[in-house]
Amino acid sequence: MTLADHALxxxxxxxxxxxxxxxxFLPAFVLTIALDRPPFTAPAALLAWQIGCVLVAxxxxxxxxxxxxxxxxxxxxxxxxEQKAQSLTTTxxxxxxxxxxYLGNALVLFGLSLLPVAWYLPVxxxxxxxxxxxxxxxxxxxxxxGKYGEAFRRWAQATPxxxxxxxxxxxxxxxxxxRIVVRAEIYxxxxxxxxxxxxxxxxxxxxxxxxxxxxxxxxxxxxTAAVWVLARYxxxxxxxxxxxxx
Numbered sequence: 001m002t003l004a005d006h007a008l009x010x011x012x013x014x015x016x017x018x019x020x021x022x023x024x025f026l027p028a029f030v031l032t033i034a035l036d037r038p039p040f041t042a043p044a045a046l047l048a049w050q051i052g053c054v055l056v057a058x059x060x061x062x063x064x065x066x067x068x069x070x071x072x073x074x075x076x077x078x079x080x081x082e083q084k085a086q087s088l089t090t091t092x093x094x095x096x097x098x099x100x101x102y103l104g105n106a107l108v109l110f111g112l113s114l115l116p117v118a119w120y121l122p123v124x125x126x127x128x129x130x131x132x133x134x135x136x137x138x139x140x141x142x143x144x145x146g147k148y149g150e151a152f153r154r155w156a157q158a159t160p161x162x163x164x165x166x167x168x169x170x171x172x173x174x175x176x177x178x179r180i181v182v183r184a185e186i187y188x189x190x191x192x193x194x195x196x197x198x199x200x201x202x203x204x205x206x207x208x209x210x211x212x213x214x215x216x217x218x219x220x221x222x223x224t225a226a227v228w229v230l231a232r233y234x235x236x237x238x239x240x241x242x243x244x245x246x
Contacts, residue, residue: 009039011139018136022109025125026195029116029145033199038117041207047216050196057192060107061185067100068092069181070172073246088148090155092172096164098141098155102133103162108192115199135162149181174246183241186231197221 001009007218014021052076070093074086074093093100106129114127144152151201197217 006133007138008142009114009139011135014132015136015139018218021132022105022129025109025113028121028124029112029195029199029204032118032121033116033203036116036118040045040117041165046203048199048213049117050115053111053193055111056114057108057111058189060104060109060111061192062109063093063104064101064188065181065185066176068184069106069176069178070174071180071246072174084207085144085147088144088151090175091160091170093164094160095170096166096168098159099137100164102137103164105129105161106186108132111201112192112195115196116203131195134160134190171192177243177246179241179243180246182231183235186224186228190228192220193217193220194225 028029033147038046038049040049070091072087072089075089097103104173109125109129110122112120141152141156159165197214197220200214200217204210204214231241
């Protein structure tokens with residue numbers, strides 16, 4: 001087996017588990033925040049830092065939301081068993097970057113990695129995410145090249161893989177559908193708030209020796225959990241989040 005074949009095989013495995021692999025970073029987050037004292041410890045300063053980190057992570061969700069909200073049926077999904085692309089999308093975010101969903105994911109991971117206020121954790125996370133997503137992107141591009149041939153190669157040659165080139169922006173072909181975004185991305189928002197909640201509890205225990213709950217992140221976690229549960233219910237038992245043809 002060639003090195004390229006090894007890379008593709010690893011990418012296919014990572015693709016199937018891509019929703020769960022980023023969770024492997026969580027123990028490093030917890031250990032760092034428990035063992036490494038931040039340079040500032042005032043509650044107001046820590047809360048301001050946490051909010052800034054969450055905004056960076058939510059910027060990643062915003063990128064994902066734009067992609068998913070304008071996506072055609074059978075594209076930009078969370079399918080895990082196999083590659084799926086009923087059409088080659090080259091407008092909207094895909095006109096400036098080939099893998100906008102993974103760009104969004106990287107922003108989420110980067111924002112959360114800033115929470116412990118330790119310089120080395122974002123470096124570890126960025127390097128790990130780069131290796132991880134590079135393998136998945138390799139598999140997806142191999143699939144698209146096989147399915148769309150020259151059309152894919154022309155688009156890939158003109159569009160960077162992960163760092164956007166905004167000068168090439170082309171408006172999305174389909175209108176924005178908020179129902180699709182709620183259906184697909186509310187869990188990501190809940191994950192962000194849940195991680196912040198857990199890390200805040202660990203940090204409070206590390207700094208004070210006592211377990212306590214944040215008056216900010218506790219209700220935020222409960223609220224986002226409730227919205228996620230309601231969205232799951234609506235998706236399973238109603239047509240509220242259904243968009244015809246998409």
